Amino acid sequence: MTDLLLLLPDFLLILTGFALCRYTSLDRPVWEAAEKLVYYLLFPVLLFNSISRSVLQPAATLHLALGGLAVVGSGVLLAYALRLWPGVDAQTHASGAQVGFRFNSFIALALAERLQGAQGVAWVALLIAICVPLANVAAVWPLARHGGHGYLRELGRNPLILSTLAGLVANLLGLRLPEAAAISLQKIGLAALPLGLMAVGAGLRLGALKDSPKLAAALLAIRHAALPLLAFAFAWALALAPGQRSILVAFAALPTASSAYVLAARMGGHASFVAGLVTVSTLLGMLTVPLWLMLLRF
Structure with a gap:
């Protein structure tokens, strides 16, 4: 029962935003400003902090890293392939494709701690560090192409990609901010x-x-069936240890990234379609994440 309630707080926050926008004076203009704040400041700061301060240990987790890249890469290929379906609207697909392969990093970190403690958090931090750039590049590509934006220009100014790369560089170089700055950035990121x-x-x-x-x-x-199944296959092919196997399967079964909606809204996509997908994905994740982890034990 505890596992089933893992994602309930996230879903309740979504419902809170819905109620505030629909039934109070905090209407759409307020939330449009909030979306910009989240996209350009809060999420980037959180990603930078998570990646720059994590113990990545890439040499000890090479196979896990390969498994994570294989999961996200497979999701990209499967989501892109849906564009070939007859009757699929180009804008709707460009906006929603990211839901098939992006993942909720915050839930990933919380889940990893519950599954494997501090070691699990370090493993997931590595997966986030190497998979967020791939997922964000793949998310920007169809939106930029459909909206007539310059792809390289969009990548070069995408705050999520830039903050991830900056976090990786800071981590690899061993850079540490002064304590006052680090605490301030951490508090900013917590609001994301x-x-x-x-x-x-x-x-x-x-x-x-x-x-x-x-x-x-x-x-x-x-997002919720194909990728977890592929994670089982990749874990077996890469001969992952039991702890890393559970982390990879949990990573593959995560709900999609909540920032998928913000990206679609900021790049002129079908934002309301993506918002619906994010909400349903979060609700599905409450059931499917514990289900896949249970199947892993057999």
């Missing part, structure tokens, strides 16, 4: 998760999933 999830709720319009129900179902199937 609750405000980001509430922004998803504020933009929620589940009816938007009706715009392309088959595409929505396929993307959610990739």
Whole structure:
């Protein structure tokens, strides 16, 4: 029962944002400003802090890293392939494809601590460090192409990619900020998760999933069924130890990134469709993450 409630706080934050936007004076203009704050400041700071301060140990986790890249790369290929379906709207696919392969880093860190303690957190930090750039590059590509944005220009100014790379460089060079600056950045980053999830709720319009129900179902199937199954296969092929195997399967089964909605909104995509996908994915994750971990024990 405890595992089933793991993602309940995140879903409640989404519902809180929905209620505030619909039934109080904190309407859409307020949340549009909040989306910009999350996207350009809060999420980047959180990513930088998580990656720069983690003990990555790449030599001891090479096979786990390869497994994580294989999971995310497979998700990218499967999500992109859906564009070939007849009748799929280009803008809707460009906006929603990221849901099939992006993952919620905050839930990943919390889950890793519960599964494997401090060692699990270090393993997931490595997966985040190497997979976030791949996932964000793949998320920006269809949106930039469909919206007529310059792809390299969008990558060069994408705050999530830049903050991830900066965190990696700082980690590898052993750079440490003065204590006052580090504490300030940590407090800024802590605001990212609750405000980001509430922004998803504020933009929620589940009816938007009706715009392309088959595409929505396929993307959610990739995120919550195909990738965990592939993680089982990759874990076996790479001969991962039991602890790393559980981390890889949990990583593959995560709900999609809550910032997927913010990215779609900021790049002129079908944001309400993505908001619906993020909400359903978070709800599904409450059931599927413990289910896949239970299957792993057999």
